[in-house]
Amino acid sequence: MSLNPHKPKFDAFYWAIVEAAAAQSVATRHKVGALVVTPSGMMSSGWNGKPAGMDNACETTLVEDEDNPGKVRWKTDPAVLHAEVNAIMKMTREGVSTKGSILFVSRAPCFECAKALHGLGLKTVYYEEDHDDMRGVDLLRDTGTNVLKRTYGTMPLLPPTDPCKEPYNLAA
Ligand SMILES: [Zn+2]
Numbered sequence: 358m359s360l361n362p363h364k365p366k367f368d369a370f371y372w373a374i375v376e377a378a379a380a381q382s383v384a385t386r387h388k389v390g391a392l393v394v395t396p397s398g399m400m401s402s403g404w405n406g407k408p409a410g411m412d413n414a415c416e417t418t419l420v421e422d423e424d425n426p427g428k429v430r431w432k433t434d435p436a437v438l439h440a441e442v443n444a445i446m447k448m449t450r451e452g453v454s455t456k457g458s459i460l461f462v463s464r465a466p467c468f469e470c471a472k473a474l475h476g477l478g479l480k481t482v483y484y485e486e487d488h489d490d491m492r493g494v495d496l497l498r499d500t501g502t503n504v505l506k507r508t509y510g511t512m513p514l515l516p517p518t519d520p521c522k523e524p525y526n527l528a529a
Pocket of ligand 1: 439466468469470471
Protein backbone atom coordinates (compact mmCIF):
# COMPACT_ATOMS: atom_id res chain seq x y z
CA MET A 358 0.00 0.00 0.00
CA SER A 359 1.34 3.39 -0.88
CA LEU A 360 1.04 6.74 0.80
CA ASN A 361 -2.04 8.78 -0.10
CA PRO A 362 -0.82 12.39 0.02
CA HIS A 363 -4.36 13.71 -0.39
CA LYS A 364 -5.60 12.55 2.99
CA PRO A 365 -7.29 15.33 4.99
CA LYS A 366 -4.88 14.76 7.86
CA PHE A 367 -2.20 16.49 5.78
CA ASP A 368 -4.30 19.62 5.21
CA ALA A 369 -2.79 21.67 8.05
CA PHE A 370 0.68 20.86 6.73
CA TYR A 371 -0.24 21.97 3.21
CA TRP A 372 -1.95 25.16 4.39
CA ALA A 373 1.12 26.00 6.47
CA ILE A 374 3.21 25.79 3.29
CA VAL A 375 0.68 28.00 1.50
CA GLU A 376 0.98 30.59 4.26
CA ALA A 377 4.78 30.42 4.19
CA ALA A 378 4.71 30.81 0.39
CA ALA A 379 2.44 33.87 0.64
CA ALA A 380 4.90 35.42 3.08
CA GLN A 381 7.56 35.28 0.33
CA SER A 382 5.56 37.69 -1.85
CA VAL A 383 6.74 41.29 -1.93
CA ALA A 384 3.29 42.47 -3.03
CA THR A 385 1.75 44.98 -0.66
CA ARG A 386 -1.92 44.70 -1.69
CA HIS A 387 -2.38 40.93 -1.54
CA LYS A 388 0.24 38.35 -0.64
CA VAL A 389 -1.03 35.07 -2.08
CA GLY A 390 0.45 31.60 -1.69
CA ALA A 391 -0.29 28.42 -3.63
CA LEU A 392 0.67 24.77 -3.43
CA VAL A 393 0.07 21.96 -5.89
CA VAL A 394 0.27 18.41 -4.54
CA THR A 395 0.44 15.63 -7.13
CA PRO A 396 -1.14 12.18 -6.54
CA SER A 397 2.28 10.86 -5.55
CA GLY A 398 2.90 13.69 -3.10
CA MET A 399 5.26 15.89 -5.10
CA MET A 400 4.72 19.53 -4.28
CA SER A 401 5.18 22.79 -6.13
CA SER A 402 4.69 26.10 -4.35
CA GLY A 403 4.22 29.58 -5.73
CA TRP A 404 3.44 33.13 -4.74
CA ASN A 405 2.45 36.26 -6.61
CA GLY A 406 5.25 38.30 -8.10
CA LYS A 407 6.83 39.56 -11.27
CA PRO A 408 8.64 37.21 -13.65
CA ALA A 409 12.21 36.35 -12.60
CA GLY A 410 14.58 38.86 -14.14
CA MET A 411 12.23 41.83 -13.76
CA ASP A 412 12.31 44.25 -10.88
CA ASN A 413 10.39 43.16 -7.81
CA ALA A 414 7.86 45.98 -7.44
CA CYS A 415 4.36 44.50 -7.69
CA GLU A 416 2.58 47.86 -7.38
CA THR A 417 4.01 50.54 -9.66
CA THR A 418 1.27 53.06 -10.42
CA LEU A 419 -1.14 55.11 -8.35
CA VAL A 420 -4.79 55.15 -9.34
CA GLU A 421 -7.89 56.77 -7.90
CA ASP A 422 -9.32 54.72 -5.05
CA GLU A 423 -12.90 53.78 -5.97
CA ASP A 424 -13.70 53.13 -2.32
CA ASN A 425 -12.30 56.45 -1.07
CA PRO A 426 -13.15 59.31 -3.48
CA GLY A 427 -10.38 61.89 -3.71
CA LYS A 428 -7.77 59.38 -2.48
CA VAL A 429 -5.33 57.29 -4.48
CA ARG A 430 -4.15 53.71 -4.10
CA TRP A 431 -1.43 51.54 -5.61
CA LYS A 432 -2.43 49.39 -8.57
CA THR A 433 -0.98 45.91 -9.13
CA ASP A 434 1.50 45.85 -12.03
CA PRO A 435 0.03 43.86 -14.96
CA ALA A 436 3.30 41.90 -15.22
CA VAL A 437 2.65 40.21 -11.86
CA LEU A 438 2.13 36.46 -12.13
CA HIS A 439 -0.36 34.98 -9.73
CA ALA A 440 0.64 32.40 -7.13
CA GLU A 441 -1.16 29.42 -8.65
CA VAL A 442 0.26 30.10 -12.12
CA ASN A 443 3.79 30.33 -10.68
CA ALA A 444 3.33 26.96 -8.94
CA ILE A 445 2.00 25.35 -12.16
CA MET A 446 4.78 26.89 -14.28
CA LYS A 447 7.45 25.19 -12.17
CA MET A 448 5.77 21.85 -12.86
CA THR A 449 5.58 22.62 -16.56
CA ARG A 450 9.27 23.47 -16.66
CA GLU A 451 10.15 20.17 -15.00
CA GLY A 452 7.66 18.09 -16.94
CA VAL A 453 5.54 17.13 -13.91
CA SER A 454 1.92 16.32 -14.74
CA THR A 455 -0.83 18.25 -12.99
CA LYS A 456 -3.39 15.49 -13.61
CA GLY A 457 -5.13 14.42 -10.42
CA SER A 458 -3.32 17.06 -8.36
CA ILE A 459 -4.82 19.20 -5.64
CA LEU A 460 -4.28 22.95 -5.64
CA PHE A 461 -4.33 24.89 -2.40
CA VAL A 462 -4.42 28.67 -2.80
CA SER A 463 -4.91 31.36 -0.20
CA ARG A 464 -7.15 33.52 -2.43
CA ALA A 465 -9.77 32.22 -4.86
CA PRO A 466 -8.40 32.00 -8.41
CA CYS A 467 -9.13 35.05 -10.55
CA PHE A 468 -10.83 34.77 -13.92
CA GLU A 469 -7.55 34.76 -15.87
CA CYS A 470 -5.96 32.06 -13.69
CA ALA A 471 -9.14 29.98 -13.82
CA LYS A 472 -8.92 29.96 -17.61
CA ALA A 473 -5.34 28.69 -17.35
CA LEU A 474 -6.22 26.09 -14.70
CA HIS A 475 -9.46 24.67 -16.01
CA GLY A 476 -8.02 22.06 -18.37
CA LEU A 477 -5.17 20.82 -16.21
CA GLY A 478 -7.05 17.85 -14.76
CA LEU A 479 -6.84 19.12 -11.20
CA LYS A 480 -8.77 16.89 -8.80
CA THR A 481 -9.73 19.69 -6.42
CA VAL A 482 -8.98 23.37 -5.90
CA TYR A 483 -9.15 24.51 -2.29
CA TYR A 484 -9.11 28.24 -1.65
CA GLU A 485 -9.16 30.18 1.57
CA GLU A 486 -10.28 33.76 0.93
CA ASP A 487 -12.95 34.85 -1.55
CA HIS A 488 -11.82 36.95 -4.52
CA ASP A 489 -13.54 40.29 -5.22
CA ASP A 490 -14.52 38.70 -8.52
CA MET A 491 -15.69 35.09 -8.13
CA ARG A 492 -16.10 34.47 -11.88
CA GLY A 493 -12.91 32.40 -11.77
CA VAL A 494 -14.45 29.94 -9.33
CA ASP A 495 -17.64 29.84 -11.40
CA LEU A 496 -15.62 29.11 -14.55
CA LEU A 497 -13.74 26.26 -12.90
CA ARG A 498 -16.92 24.71 -11.52
CA ASP A 499 -18.79 25.15 -14.81
CA THR A 500 -15.99 23.34 -16.66
CA GLY A 501 -15.81 20.41 -14.27
CA THR A 502 -13.18 21.23 -11.63
CA ASN A 503 -14.16 20.59 -8.02
CA VAL A 504 -13.64 23.88 -6.12
CA LEU A 505 -14.05 24.05 -2.37
CA LYS A 506 -13.59 26.84 0.14
CA ARG A 507 -11.59 26.01 3.23
CA THR A 508 -14.26 25.68 5.86
CA TYR A 509 -12.43 24.97 9.08
CA GLY A 510 -10.47 28.13 8.95
CA THR A 511 -10.39 30.02 12.21
CA MET A 512 -7.50 28.05 13.67
CA PRO A 513 -4.15 29.76 13.04
CA LEU A 514 -2.13 27.97 10.40
CA LEU A 515 1.17 28.31 12.19
CA PRO A 516 1.87 28.44 15.90
CA PRO A 517 2.16 32.05 17.07
CA THR A 518 5.29 31.21 19.02
CA ASP A 519 8.31 29.03 18.37
CA PRO A 520 6.94 25.47 18.81
CA CYS A 521 10.41 24.22 19.76
CA LYS A 522 10.45 26.44 22.81
CA GLU A 523 6.81 26.61 23.79
CA PRO A 524 4.31 23.82 23.03
CA TYR A 525 1.36 25.14 21.08
CA ASN A 526 -2.00 24.20 22.51
CA LEU A 527 -4.32 23.46 19.59
CA ALA A 528 -7.32 23.40 21.89
CA ALA A 529 -6.71 26.95 23.15
ZN1 LIG B 1 -5.06 34.95 -10.80
